[in-house]
Amino acid sequence: MRLIFQIIYTILTNGYMYGYFSGKIYKGTTKYTCVPGLNCYSCPGALASCPLGALQMALNKREIEIPFAVLGFFFIFGSILGRFVCGWLCPFGLVQDLLHKIPLFSKRKQLPYHSVLKYGKYIVLFGMVIVGSAFLFTGFVKIPAFCKYLCPSGTFMGAIPLLSGNEQLRMQIGGLFYWKLGILLFLLSISMKVYRPFCQYLCPLGAIYGWFNRFSLVQIYWEKDACTACMACQKACPIDLPPEKISVSTECIRCGQCVKACQAKCLRLRK
Amino acid sequence: MSYWQIFRKKKIEFPWWLVGTGIGAAFLMVGFFYGQLEEIYQKAIMICLECIGIG
Numbered sequence: 001m002r003l004i005f006q007i008i009y010t011i012l013t014n015g016y017m018y019g020y021f022s023g024k025i026y027k028g029t030t031k032y033t034c035v036p037g038l039n040c041y042s043c044p045g046a047l048a049s050c051p052l053g054a055l056q057m058a059l060n061k062r063e064i065e066i067p068f069a070v071l072g073f074f075f076i077f078g079s080i081l082g083r084f085v086c087g088w089l090c091p092f093g094l095v096q097d098l099l100h101k102i103p104l105f106s107k108r109k110q111l112p113y114h115s116v117l118k119y120g121k122y123i124v125l126f127g128m129v130i131v132g133s134a135f136l137f138t139g140f141v142k143i144p145a146f147c148k149y150l151c152p153s154g155t156f157m158g159a160i161p162l163l164s165g166n167e168q169l170r171m172q173i174g175g176l177f178y179w180k181l182g183i184l185l186f187l188l189s190i191s192m193k194v195y196r197p198f199c200q201y202l203c204p205l206g207a208i209y210g211w212f213n214r215f216s217l218v219q220i221y222w223e224k225d226a227c228t229a230c231m232a233c234q235k236a237c238p239i240d241l242p243p244e245k246i247s248v249s250t251e252c253i254r255c256g257q258c259v260k261a262c263q264a265k266c267l268r269l270r271k
Numbered sequence: 272m273s274y275w276q277i278f279r280k281k282k283i284e285f286p287w288w289l290v291g292t293g294i295g296a297a298f299l300m301v302g303f304f305y306g307q308l309e310e311i312y313q314k315a316i317m318i319c320l321e322c323i324g325i326g
Contacts, residue, residue: 031315032308041315042322049315053322057314058307069302069311075295079288148321159323169318169325177324215287 006094019044023165036077037090038205042158052205056144059133074208082216083209086199087253092153093199099191108194109240117201125204152184195238210250219270220246226266236261
């Protein structure tokens, strides 16, 4: 059910079909708003804006001002959904989910040194999205450091369809594009073995929404007294969370696998 | 009553998510009056060369 939901949501939010054929992007009024997930606004089909792109754009100004509108989107999406956004509403999460289903390699839930590597997303958030965008210059112009040097969603959803449909843009391809393409291919190939490596270790949106997980409306509740400690939930959890940590963890993407696996019905996904 | 029960009870009693949503709505209004939604739109309707790796 989650996979179908993810596919329908991705099609609905990237449904400007003319863009894919013409190599142009949508310019309608829905781009005043941000989608909750990592969805590059340079994707030819994108009907709304990327919240991380919008945040960096605000920090790229000559005089830094508080990005109220983007913070507003983060607070609303985060407070209601938390990292449910990652599990159900992120197009790049869907891509990684689909790749992880390919039965090519033995699967791993996490990379070695997970307990250290999981803090990578906070380093990306503060180092690239906030500090990088506010203080990194190319000449006299500030740059959106995360979008420019790391974002695999921009390469996958923006660059590849745009460049394949637009010859003028294709002629400008240089080293930076190949750097980003390398990152994308690296992450996509790891996704076949490890569950959502970008989301677990690098995604700054996950770092933001993780903070809301503790008190968001969409929650997974655990009834300790009813729990038989069979650990079926932890086995089913794609990121190996034990039941006592599911509710409060900043890592849980609310996929609902634990709820489905629980025979004692002591876990429940509730709005 | 266990720590977990107290924690969960408190969480149900006080809807922090509603406070967060209210703060978000207030931020969005302030951003709207500062013209930040227009800025988001202006950025989003132009191809972001950095995003696609040629800028």
